[in-house]
Amino acid sequence: MTNEQKKILEEERQLGRQVAKVTTAYVRKKIQGSSLKLKGKGSPYRKNKHEQKPILKATHIKAEIGTHRLLGFKFISNRAGFVHHFGSVKDNTKFLQTHSKTGTVFQKATGSLKSQSFFDDVYKNSGALQLLENGLAKTRTRAITLELQNFVLKINNQNG
Secondary structure (H helix, E strand, C coil), X not given: CCHHHHHHHHXXXXXXXXXXHHHHXXXXXXXXXXXXXXXXXXXXXXXXXXXXXXXXXXXXXXXXXXXXCEEEEEEECCHHXXXXXXXXXXXXXXXXXXXXXXXXXXXXXXXXXXXXXXXXXXXXHHCHHHHHHHHHHHHHHHHHHHHHHHHHHHHHHHHC
């Protein structure tokens, strides 16, 4: 990998971090502004580290970097975040529950949860898509130009 290719890769890393930061801030702001009652607790008995964190800390976007370029973004949240985003539809499922102190058995029903749609069009609404388009247009154009220059140089060396 040449110096120029390393510079291009570092610029794409920096662009990925910047876009991830902007979108993470947008999603967290949208969750805070919702009607959710945030208690600041995760599920401490879950083995997955994201499940143990509260919904705001568990929700973030991470840039995925390959060996030569930015590949994409990974959206990470805990179960509660995705359940509130997609919602759950239950046809008033009823089950029996026993009161722990009195031993009384009673029926309990669970209802549906409406979708909050936190994560729809995150990149577009946060303004990160425009940043990504402008940054990748510059870096990828330079990378293609560099590859073509190296290819032409190899052909000239062979022909001689």
